[in-house]
Amino acid sequence: MGTRLKVLNVFKTLHRTRMVVFKDDDKGLTAARLKINEEFRKNKNETSEENIQKMIQMASNVEVVLREAVLQVEHVGEKKLLLRPRESLLLENVPYCDQPRKKS
Template sequence: MGTRVKVLNVFKALHRTRMAVFKDDDTALTAARLKINEEFRKNKNETSEENIAKMIKMGSAVETVLREAVIQAEHTGENTLLLRPRESLLLENFPYCDEPRKKT
């Protein structure tokens, strides 16, 4: 796959993730869009394949962090937050066990 296609794929993935992570939060959606576009525009004249590969890797890592670690929270009171987890963040919760399982 060509470098240009890889860059465009990362760009699109970041924007798709932004739309899912910051759903219904216009301020965060706008800020994320501006930041993504700014970073790509800032590096659009990069010609070094090595640097481009590093930036593609960084963009993919940022997309993964946004998708897997960011959760929306809204202030509902002075000391309370309303969390809005996405479906993909709701995982099975297995309790920790100090004793190892017995082999049968």
């Protein structure tokens, strides 16, 4: 795949992830859109293939962090927060155990 297509692909992926992560949060959606667009505009004249590949990798890593680590939290009152986890973040919480499980 050409470098230009890789850049456009990661750009679109970041925006799709932004839409999922900041769903129903207009401020978050706007801030993320502006930051993504600003970073890509800032580097649009880069010609070094090596630097472009590093930036593509960094953008991919940012997308993974957004998708896997960012939670939506909303203030609903004084000293109260409403957590809105996405389905993909809800994992089974299995405590660590030194002994293997016995088969029943």
